[in-house]
Amino acid sequence: xxxxxxxxxxxxxxxxxxxxxxxxxxxxxxxxxxxxxxxxxxxxxxxxxxxxxxxxxxxxxxxxxxxxxxxxxxxxxxxxxxxxxxxxxxxxxxxxxxxxxxxxxxxxxxxxxxxxxxxxxxxxxxxxxxxxxxxxxxxxxxxxxxxxxxxxxxxxxxxxxxxxxxxxxxxxxxxxxxxxxxxxxxxxxxxxxxxxxxxxxxxxxxxxxxxxxxxxxxxxxxxxxxxxxxxxxxxxxxxxxxxxxxxxxxxxxxxxxxxxxxxxxxxxxxxxxxxxxxxxxxxxxxxxxxxxxxxxxxxxxxxxxxxxxxxxxxxxxxxxxxxxxxxxxxxxxxxxxxxxxxxxxxxxxxxxxxxxxxxxxxxxxxxxxxxxxxxxxxxxxxxxxxxxxxxxxxxxxxxxxxxxxxxxxxxxxxxxxxxxxxxxxxxxxxxxxxxxxxxxxxxxxxxxxxxxxxxxxxxxxxxxxxxxxxxxxxxxxxxxxxxxxxxxxxxxxxxxxxxxxxxxxxxxxxxxxxxxxxxxxxxxxxxxxxxxxxxxxxxxxxxxxxxxxxxxxxxxxxxxxxxxxxxxxxxxxxxxxxxx
Amino acid sequence: xxxxxxxxxxxxxxxxxxxxxxxxxxxxxxxxxxxxxxxxxxxxxxxxxxxxxxxxxxxxxxxxxxxxxxxxxxxxxxxxxxxxxxxxxxxxxxxxxxxxxxxxxxxxxxxxxxxxxxxxxxxxxxxxxxxxxxxxxxxxxxxxxxxxxxxxxxxxxxxxxxxxxxxxxxxxxxxxxxxxxxxxxxxxxxxxxxxxxxxxxxxxxxxxxxxxxxxxxxxxxxxxxxxxxxxxxxxxxxxxxxxxxxxxxxxxxxxxxxxxxxxxxxxxxxxxxxxxxxxxxxxxxxxxxxxxxxxxxxxxxxxxxxxxxxxxxxxxxxxxxxxxxxxxxxxxxxxxxxxxxxxxxxxxxxxxxxxxxxxxxxxxxxxxxxxxxxxxx
Numbered sequence: 002x003x004x005x006x007x008x009x010x011x012x013x014x015x016x017x018x019x020x021x022x023x024x025x026x027x028x029x030x031x032x033x034x035x036x037x038x039x040x041x042x043x044x045x046x047x048x049x050x051x052x053x054x055x056x057x058x059x060x061x062x063x064x065x066x067x068x069x070x071x072x073x074x075x076x077x078x079x080x081x082x083x084x085x086x087x088x089x090x091x092x093x094x095x096x097x098x099x100x101x102x103x104x105x106x107x108x109x110x111x112x113x114x115x116x117x118x119x120x121x122x123x124x125x126x127x128x129x130x131x132x133x134x135x136x137x138x139x140x141x142x143x144x145x146x147x148x149x150x151x152x153x154x155x156x157x158x159x160x161x162x163x164x165x166x167x168x169x170x171x172x173x174x175x176x177x178x179x180x181x182x183x184x185x186x187x188x189x190x191x192x193x194x195x196x197x198x199x200x201x202x203x204x205x206x207x208x209x210x211x212x213x214x215x216x217x218x219x220x221x222x223x224x225x226x227x228x229x230x231x232x233x234x235x236x237x238x239x240x241x242x243x244x245x246x247x248x249x250x251x252x253x254x255x256x257x258x259x260x261x262x263x264x265x266x267x268x269x270x271x272x273x274x275x276x277x278x279x280x281x282x283x284x285x286x287x288x289x290x291x292x293x294x295x296x297x298x299x300x301x302x303x304x305x306x307x308x309x310x311x312x313x314x315x316x317x318x319x320x321x322x323x324x325x326x327x328x329x330x331x332x333x334x335x336x337x338x339x340x341x342x343x344x345x346x347x348x349x350x351x352x353x354x355x356x357x358x359x360x361x362x363x364x365x366x367x368x369x370x371x372x373x374x375x376x377x378x379x380x381x382x383x384x385x386x387x388x389x390x391x392x393x394x395x396x397x398x399x400x401x402x403x404x405x406x407x408x409x410x411x412x413x414x415x416x417x418x419x420x421x422x423x424x425x426x427x428x429x430x431x432x433x434x435x436x437x438x439x440x441x442x443x444x445x446x447x448x449x450x451x452x453x454x455x456x457x458x459x460x461x462x463x464x465x466x467x468x469x470x471x472x473x474x475x476x477x478x479x480x481x482x483x484x485x486x487x488x489x490x491x492x493x494x495x496x497x498x499x500x501x502x503x504x505x506x507x508x509x510x511x512x513x514x515x516x517x518x519x520x521x522x523x524x525x526x527x528x529x530x531x532x533x534x535x536x537x538x539x540x541x542x543x544x545x546x547x548x549x550x551x552x553x554x555x556x557x558x559x560x561x562x563x564x565x566x567x568x569x570x571x572x573x574x575x576x577x578x579x580x581x
Numbered sequence: 582x583x584x585x586x587x588x589x590x591x592x593x594x595x596x597x598x599x600x601x602x603x604x605x606x607x608x609x610x611x612x613x614x615x616x617x618x619x620x621x622x623x624x625x626x627x628x629x630x631x632x633x634x635x636x637x638x639x640x641x642x643x644x645x646x647x648x649x650x651x652x653x654x655x656x657x658x659x660x661x662x663x664x665x666x667x668x669x670x671x672x673x674x675x676x677x678x679x680x681x682x683x684x685x686x687x688x689x690x691x692x693x694x695x696x697x698x699x700x701x702x703x704x705x706x707x708x709x710x711x712x713x714x715x716x717x718x719x720x721x722x723x724x725x726x727x728x729x730x731x732x733x734x735x736x737x738x739x740x741x742x743x744x745x746x747x748x749x750x751x752x753x754x755x756x757x758x759x760x761x762x763x764x765x766x767x768x769x770x771x772x773x774x775x776x777x778x779x780x781x782x783x784x785x786x787x788x789x790x791x792x793x794x795x796x797x798x799x800x801x802x803x804x805x806x807x808x809x810x811x812x813x814x815x816x817x818x819x820x821x822x823x824x825x826x827x828x829x830x831x832x833x834x835x836x837x838x839x840x841x842x843x844x845x846x847x848x849x850x851x852x853x854x855x856x857x858x859x860x861x862x863x864x865x866x867x868x869x870x871x872x873x874x875x876x877x878x879x880x881x882x883x884x885x886x887x888x889x890x891x892x893x894x895x896x897x898x899x900x901x902x903x904x905x906x907x908x909x910x911x912x913x914x915x916x917x918x919x920x921x922x923x924x925x926x927x928x929x930x931x932x933x934x935x936x937x938x939x940x941x942x943x944x945x946x947x948x949x950x951x952x953x954x955x956x957x958x
Contacts, residue, residue: 055799057957080801091796095605096598107594108800136605152796162799 008033008160008191009054013063016049016214023049025214026063031193033159036186038205038222039195040296042491043462045211047195048088051162054193055085068159081109084158088165090149094138098129098148101137102155109156123151126181142363143174150181161185161192167201171362172519172560173567179204199297199492200520200560210300212491218303222296229294229302232270235262236279236289244503246282251500253277257302260496261503262523263542263559269298297492297520304493328353328480328511329374333383336369343369345534346383351513351527353479356506358522359515360563361531367515368484370531374513375405375482388479388511401429404478408485410469414458418449418468421457422475429476443471447501463494470501481505483514487521499524519560530566537570591802595810602784603818612780613818617772617826621765621834635719637661638672638684645692651685654730660722669705676709682719683708685727762837765830766918767891770911771882772826773849776819777856778863778881779874781811785864786873795957804955812857819853820846830922840921844931848921851938852914856881858945859910865952885911890919910941 009031016024024046031037039047052058053065056076065072068079085091092101102123106116124130127147132140137148146166153161163182167175186192186206194205202208203222210218218225238246247266250259255274260267268289270276279289329351336344344366351357359367372378374385376396385392388402412421422440431439444450447467452460457468466486473481483502487495499521506512506526514525522528523542530538530545538545542559549557549565557565603609639655641648644667655663664681666672672684686705694702706723710716788794797807827845830836838845859881867873886892888902889911895903906912913934920930 052795052957057795057798057955059956059958080799083799085796085799087792087795089792091792093598093602093793094791095602100598100601104594104598105800107590107597108797108802110590110801 006033007031008068009193010066011050011063012066014050014053014060014065015062016046016053016058017061022214024053027216028063029209029216029219031191031209032207033191034186034189035206036182036192036194036204038202038208039193039211040197040199040202040208041211041217042197042494044213045491046214047211048164049214050211051085051164051193051195054160055083055162056080079160081156082159084153084156084161086149086153086161086163086166088168090145090166092137092145092149092152095136097134097136098124098140099133101148101152105152105155111156119155119157123154126184127151128177141174142170143177146170146174146178147181150178154185159190161190163192163194165195165197167196167198171365171567173564174362175201176564198518198520199300200295202296212304226294226296226299229269229298231291232257232272232274233292233294233298234268234270234276234289235265235292236268236282237265237287238282244507247500247503250277250282253281258298258496260524261499263546264526265543267292267298269294269302271302295520300492301496327351327386328355328388329357329513330386331370331374331383332385334370334373334380334385335382336366336373336378337381342534344373344380347531347534347536348383349529349536349539351511353511354506354509356502356512356514356524356526358525358528359513359531360517360519360522360528363517365531366534367531371482371484371513371515375403376400401476402479404473404476404481406469406473406481406483406486408488410465412457412465412469412472414456416457418444418453418455418457418460421468421472425472426475431476439475439477443475447471462490463497466490466494466498467501470498474505478510480511480513483512485515485517487516487518495521519558519563522559530563532567532570533574535570538566592806592810595802595806596813599810599814603814609780609784609818613776613822614825616775617768617822618829620772621768621826621829633660634662635660635722636681637663637719637723638666638675638681639663640666640669640672640684640686642667642669642687643689643692647692647695648687650734651687651727651730654733655685655723655726658722658726658729661726673707676707679709681709682715683723685723762923763919764891765826765834765836766922767889767915769823769826769830769849769918770852770889770891770915771885772822773819773853773914774856774881774885774911776815776822777853778860779877780818781815781857781860782863782867782873782877783870784815785811785861786867786870789864789868790870798955798957804953805950808861808950808953812854812861815857815860816850816853819856820850823849823853836922838922839925841926844926845918845921848914848917848931848935848938851935851942852910855910855938855941855945858942858949861949861953862945865949881911884909885915888912889915891915910938913937913941 007030011027011029011031014024014027015022027046027050039050041047049058053060054067054072056067056072059073068082070076070078093104096104099120102120103116106119111119124133127150129144129147129151132144137145140148150163150166153163161182166178170178182192182194194201196202202210203226205222207221208219208225209216236246236250243261243264243266247259247261250256250266250268253259255271255277256268257271257274258269266282268276276289279287327350329349331347331349334344334347335342347366347370349357359371361367369378373380374387374392376387376392376399380393387399390399390402392399413424416424419440422443426436426440444453447470449464449468449471452464457465460468470483470486487498490498495518502512502514503524516522525542527539527541528545529536545562545566546557546559549562551557554561603613637655639648639652641652652663652665655661664675666675666684669684669686672681672686675681676684684707686707688703691702691704694700704727706720708716708720708723785794788797798804823846827838831838860877863873863876863880867876884906888895888906888909890906891911895906895912898906917931917934917938920927924930
């Protein structure tokens with residue numbers, strides 16, 4: 002392909018908010034006819050960059066040229082040529098699909114004839130035609146996202162800015178979105194797609210990787226991951242040894258990174274290093290399989306962080322005391338909200354020391370299931386046993402054996418780290434020597450010593466996450482509930498977090514976790530796929546993937562499996578009752 | 582092109598959106614049309630400053646014709662429902678329990694002294710003073726009842742000595758002294774403040790929260806079009822709220838209306854613009870509905886309630902508080918409304934108020950438009 006003209010040129014772009022530098026001397030170009038991925042954790046500067054390009058913010062230094070015009074002095078010249086979809090899609094939820102489209106058509110001053118043609122095109126393109134008169138607020142996440150996109154595309158923009166379009170959207174809708182955006186890029190539109198999912202970057206034509214406002218890397222994803230050629234391997238291990246093996250591998254001098262992936266350990270070697278003998282990892286002699294490097298591998302090895310193995314000794318949680326029964330047992334759990342059945346006869350069990358992941362799109366019912374299991378919500382029907390206690394009968398006893406970490410971490414931001422620990426240990430009824438011991442253990446195990454007197458609210462997200470986990474473990478629970486524990490946390494913090502979770506599982510703590518990160522689901526021992534209120538599949542990640550091996554998909558990813566499961570469920574459900 | 586100019590397709594589109602949202606969003610309708618009804622009924626009936634059917638004790642230690650006459654004079658006014666006691670300790674206990682608001686004590690020698698020109702009879706009056714306002718009103722009415730009784734006695738006996746002066750009370754503008762007549766006009770000011778400032782600040786904050794403001798700002802629509810769309814829509818809603826409040830005041834609370842409607846509508850329109858501009862100004866600072874609501878309450882609603890002369894008479898406030906009230910537009914509007922309802926089109930009062938309101942409107946609108954920039958900074 003001949004090199005296309007750059008649609009956006011950034012030159013030494015700097016943006017500060019008070020004392021925080023959101024973007025630091027960024028120089029880059031975004032090409033027309035390509036999808037450019039804006040990648041990085043929360044707070045990396047992605048949204049700031051999009052807003053600067055859209056003319057919503059002014060740079061403190063440097064310049065932005067959009068479609069040949071300066072973003073500060075000449076914004077009027079290109080305003081009409083931008084399609085912008087802010088986070089959460091920027092839709093009016095109390096307006097219908099049609100009304101939202103009409104508003105945007107009015108804003109872009111489209112006349113009746115053009116309008117009708119564009120509506121017809123976009124509605125069929127996005128598959129929203131049957132939902133034309135539905136309120137935007139009543140659409141599913143995926144449909145909202147497509148409507149937001151349709152509104153942004155209405156005036157045929159030459160530059161399309163999408164701020165985290167795939168956040169919280171199920172994988173099937175995510176794929177649909179990619180198809181639409183890919184078509185737009187094919188027509189010569191410059192697309193900027195910001196995302197916190199590293200795996201999405203691999204589908205972009207080029208990427209800009211940000212961290213803390215600095216541009217760390219850019220180029221084509223294939224070139225970026227190509228540096229790791231012949232350095233990534235997968236070692237299959239028997240059950241129960243993975244976490245230990247992963248820790249050993251991570252500590253090995255030749256290994257840049259070691260993670261768990263569907264019952265195997267994934268190794269990324271350091272440059273020029275030899276593959277260590279799999280025997281030292283406790284393997285049974287199987288030969289490590291070379292695999293294709295992922296974007297995340299390249300990202301982690303670029304940062305060259307020494308991932309310190311997490312040690313979690315000294316947790317006397319008394320696992321296994323209750324014999325060999327299941328740690329969590331959900332039987333026909335059902336929950337109705339008015340006429341709406343959020344959870345529909347969900348049954349599953351989790352063995353002690355197992356990491357069980359609940360996976361599903363937003364609104365599928367995973368949070369409701371989760372809340373019933375930790376006793377925050379009463380089931381309409383069915384029963385739940387947690388740590389050997391019937392939640393319906395002895396909720397208070399069950400709660401003593403449960404640790405819970407909510408998505409928002411539930412810390413007191415204006416109390417210090419130590420005050421938070423003091424408070425939560427009091428809440429859990431710890432006193433005297435045990436209280437002192439547990440707090441000391443938490444500070445030590447979670448590396449909180451340096452920040453113990455700092456206000457919790459001012460800590461970086463990774464610290465908050467560790468503190469929240471520490472608080473949830475103060476009373477040595479046997480079962481740990483984690484609700485989207487890593488949303489918004491950068492990839493490095495996430496893998497450090499999962500190492501701790503692995504170490505906890507080795508100590509016999511049973512862990513139930515919800516997540517919408519597909520790559521995180523790989524860290525789980527078993528998964529339950531929740532969709533439309535039902536548990537449509539359970540199994541080990543590798544089992545789920547194996548079900549969908551075909552000629553077309555010789556090595557399906559977990560996302561492939563997920564999409565296939567949902568599609569086959571929809572296909573079964575449709576003849577029965579497709580009212581909408 | 583039809584999109585150019587302030588009333589082109591873009592503006593119509595924005596305006597249509599605002600109205601559809603108002604119709605669909607039950608909370609907008611609730612604040613604009615239901616809240617006035619609730620406020621008027623609640624405060625109109627609840628905060629009544631009148632003394633009516635007040636339970637008042639009469640301790641009559643020695644029942645005679647004289648003391649019964651006094652009792653009757655309490656019973657014959659609409660203000661009191663007297664309760665007879667024979668012992669002042671019983672009355673005190675009743676006062677403690679809150680059964681009566683106060684009591685008068687007629688000693689055993691009352692009848693004797695009353696007819697003795699040399700020894701004046703003593704009457705003790707005790708009033709529960711916890712609510713000082715109320716106590717003063719009860720005291721005033723009780724003294725009035727006593728004065729009536731004394732007057733009656735004089736004329737009954739056709740005494741030759743006529744009193745030197747006879748007091749004749751006339752309460753102007755509100756002859757029945759109904760507090761509804763006084764409060765309802767003030768409530769209309771509160772309702773207009775709520776719709777103008779609170780609702781506008783809330784809906785703009787909601788656009789920030791939901792990210793729709795960002796989408797609008799990136800579109801070719803200008804900030805003036807976006808803000809004007811909001812102003813026009815909520816102006817219409819505010820005038821609807823005015824109609825509901827005035828209708829309710831006149832027909833349900835039977836408040837007299839002595840001014841003219843065009844003047845009422847004109848002044849209200851100016852005040853509504855002030856409120857809307859305040860709302861927009863708040864929304865330039867507050868990016869969340871929570872902060873917007875707090876600010877709107879603090880800088881528009883509370884002053885409208887306390888410092889506008891609606892509840893407490895401005896003339897009786899300390900001088901420095903009187904000075905403070907001059908910076909709140911509600912004061913001029915409340916004064917205009919009370920004049921319009923109770924007195925009529927009294928131009929010497931209305932004109933300065935209108936001038937002040939116009940000045941507020943000009944200042945706030947200018948500042949609000951200046952501060953609303955097409956930028957997220």
